[in-house]
Amino acid sequence: MTSIINPEAIPVTTAEEWQPDPQTPRRRPPWIRVKAPTGETYENVRHLMRSKALHTVCEEAQCPNLGECWGRGTATFLMMGDTCTRSCGFCDIKTGRPSPLDWAEPNRIAESVRAMNLQHVVITSVNRDDRADGGAPLFAMVIRRIRQLQPGCSIEVLIPDFKGSAPALKIVMDAQPEILNHNVETVPRLFKRVQPQDNYEWALTTLENAKKMDPLVLTKSGIMLGLGETLEEVVATMHALVNVGVDILTLGQYLQPSRKHLPVERFWTPEEFEMLRVTGLEMGFKWVESGPLVRSSYRADEQVRALSQLNYVRVRDQAE
Numbered sequence: 001m002t003s004i005i006n007p008e009a010i011p012v013t014t015a016e017e018w019q020p021d022p023q024t025p026r027r028r029p030p031w032i033r034v035k036a037p038t039g040e041t042y043e044n045v046r047h048l049m050r051s052k053a054l055h056t057v058c059e060e061a062q063c064p065n066l067g068e069c070w071g072r073g074t075a076t077f078l079m080m081g082d083t084c085t086r087s088c089g090f091c092d093i094k095t096g097r098p099s100p101l102d103w104a105e106p107n108r109i110a111e112s113v114r115a116m117n118l119q120h121v122v123i124t125s126v127n128r129d130d131r132a133d134g135g136a137p138l139f140a141m142v143i144r145r146i147r148q149l150q151p152g153c154s155i156e157v158l159i160p161d162f163k164g165s166a167p168a169l170k171i172v173m174d175a176q177p178e179i180l181n182h183n184v185e186t187v188p189r190l191f192k193r194v195q196p197q198d199n200y201e202w203a204l205t206t207l208e209n210a211k212k213m214d215p216l217v218l219t220k221s222g223i224m225l226g227l228g229e230t231l232e233e234v235v236a237t238m239h240a241l242v243n244v245g246v247d248i249l250t251l252g253q254y255l256q257p258s259r260k261h262l263p264v265e266r267f268w269t270p271e272e273f274e275m276l277r278v279t280g281l282e283m284g285f286k287w288v289e290s291g292p293l294v295r296s297s298y299r300a301d302e303q304v305r306a307l308s309q310l311n312y313v314r315v316r317d318q319a320e
């Protein structure tokens with residue numbers, strides 16, 4: 001399988017070298033280049049999602065890496081419908097009253113994981129604040145069903161904050177995902193502007209509690225850059241994440257999905273992303289994925305492979 005975007009080939013341009021057009025200061029810089037998705041593997045993934053009536057965050061959030069990830073035969077499943085109960089200023093997933101939960105969805109996802117022969121899978125969901133448990137039981141169901149249908153596949157769940165509810169989180173942790181991911185998304189000062197119904201403390205508590213409930217889980221979080229945060233604020237937020245035991249960090253450039261969404265305040269350069277990657281490793285993260293097009297699930301399979309070789313990933317009896 002060939003990768004459509006080769007990050008090594010993204011030209012390294014410094015902030016000094018790149019001058020935005022004064023007429024259109026938010027024009028994308030030359031290092032943000034997305035190729036149209038094509039190819040047989042991409043078509044197979046697309047067909048599978050349609051035939052199983054499944055949603056992916058790749059499509060719903062207009063992820064710039066869709067061509068690359070689907071071309072590699074990977075995707076991030078979006079559970080609990082395509083309608084979110086929250087309305088974050090950066091997110092392109094539609095907001096409104098969601099449909100009732102589909103309790104057969106975990107099985108269809110597990111069947112797709114087997115059909116794609118995935119060795120690592122990422123599953124996320126919309127926020128379901130219409131339910132007291134936030135939909136946590138569906139996460140537990142999908143983890144257990146994948147274990148049955150595709151033994152040996154490591155499972156990463158990118159969960160909502162469940163409004164900081166420890167009982168809801170416990171439902172997920174009892175199913176023992178290999179990776180528990182919850183994105184803090186931005187620095188505390190911008191939280192209310194970027195994600196008005198979320199709460200910085202809920203995010204940190206979720207990550208801290210996950211580790212307390214299952215010390216063998218790897219925890220992961222991500223920050224979007226370009227919403228007006230300063231370097232000092234980013235580094236302080238990284239410190240806060242390390243202090244609650246987060247193992248894996250992702251850093252990527254925010255891209256405005258439409259004029260209705262929050263504007264891009266600044267494009268961080270590839271050099272700055274690399275500097276933050278090194279800073280994060282020095283701080284104590286086990287892995288930092290940092291680059292303009294990095295998204296929470298970008299190359300998650302490769303991260304797990306590398307961390308497994310370092311014996312960081314829980315070894316599971318395949319007969320479980």
Ligand code: SF4
Nearest residue numbers: 058063065066069297
């Ligand atoms: S980075 Fe994640 S959301 Fe984006 S296309 Fe890849 S798997 Fe999908």
